[in-house]
Amino acid sequence: MTELTPADQRFVAFDLDDTEREQAGLNGHTLEQLSDYLDRGRVPAEKSIDDSPDCEIALRGLERLRRVQASLLELDLKRESLRDDNWIASILDNISLEARAGREIPLAHPSPTARLVITEGAVRGILREAGDRLENILVGRCVLVGDVSVPANPITIVVDATIFSGENIPMLAERLRQAMHSALGRYTELVVAAIDITVSDLYVAPKASVPDEQNR
């Protein structure tokens, strides 16, 4: 398949088909093993690899491949990031709040044929909104615990929030609780026994967003 040029002979492991030749050229190892060795950060150290000049050449080649691959990915990502936003608009236009609407929460009306409701999704939306209006706090998951479909049935609200580091946690949590109570009063007829707020994380001051390194 491959014509062996003198350069190739220097590194016979490039032979695509012959494992024996590959091992012979790599002090008994295969490229796959060397690649796994790199994946492990070259620990625990393997003398038969570390002491072999042939392996060293191959390892350098593998590392170079990784570097070039990483810069190719970076280039591709940059190219994608420079596209206009049409593809994002098209995604958002095609998703439906329906999928995240949740349960229906009744609102009273005197007529027997009336069925007035607010969706759980909309209620979670106003709870988040109440938090987003406050500074230095971000509201995460909001869970309505209890049977919300029964009018006047007391329920509990469980909220995860993230607070700017350095802020007074109890004070901000209390402010959030009040904001949520007042929003719930305006938009729902829910009887809220308690709003439990868990500050799960300390939020670090925003920096320029680096998409790929966001994931911890």
Place this chain on the structure above:
Amino acid sequence: MTAVVPATDQLAAVVRRVSGVCAVYPAGPIVATAVNAALGAVTQRAHTMPTVLIEQRADGVRITAKIGIGATERSGDVCSRVHDAIAAHLLQSGNPPVAQIAVIVASIG
């Protein structure tokens, strides 16, 4: 069919005119399943869905409107106004027997 039932477009216009309503969304479970089935050919679907759902049943007409309301409104008040506007419109347009008028607040602000 004796009772005259208004068209979904007319009802949607009625709902839209109610103070405090800032959006009317496609309503109804039939629509939702059609959407899931059509995943893969997902474009344009918002424009082809009926907005206010009108179902003719044995016990009368069932109307379902799904709305978004402004952030400064009380949702109970807006819902009542929408309900009453639909009821009034039905009364004017042939007064069909009404089984249910459902108003769903799907978003706020």
Place this chain on the structure above:
Amino acid sequence: MLGRVGEQIASPLDTATDQMLADRAADGDLRAFEVLVRRYGPLMRVYATRILGSNDETDDVVQESFITAWQQLGTLADGRAVKSWLMRIVGRRSIDRLRARRLHVNIDDTDAPAPESHAPHVLAETLSQTEALAHVLAALPEEQRRCWTLRELADYSYGEIADELNLPASTVRGLLARARKTLLREMEDWR
């Protein structure tokens, strides 16, 4: 109707953690979902394009993937894993596309190795190594490229690749080994 691309005002959400965004999106927050789309959409597009071998269907595949993600976000137990979860969805959809495509094409055609590519030898002089690698990757036989992409862009294990592609693990191992050697050899040639 429901979604409009928000104006680009800096928002605390832009720098929120994946978990926060996934939690909020699962609760129905479109803005949080949009941040996720912006954060991982480009990587998903690169990934889909590599698996598919061209960008003709990238738009569709990525759009479908995000719609699926929106619908199934409630099933994601740990929001911190949202990136790999999204990659999995788009990977699967891309592979489905390939399978569907193959129904219309002679199987022998798609599985045959790409003609031994001499293009990189020529291109190496004019293009950067990075560009040259892109060409070599594109010229890899389809199955090799797919395995390589799952491994390198989505961090799949050998076993996971085997499951995803419905191939014996030993075959996956062989395909990856061949891809690695081809890439190394081509790179050695550019020096």
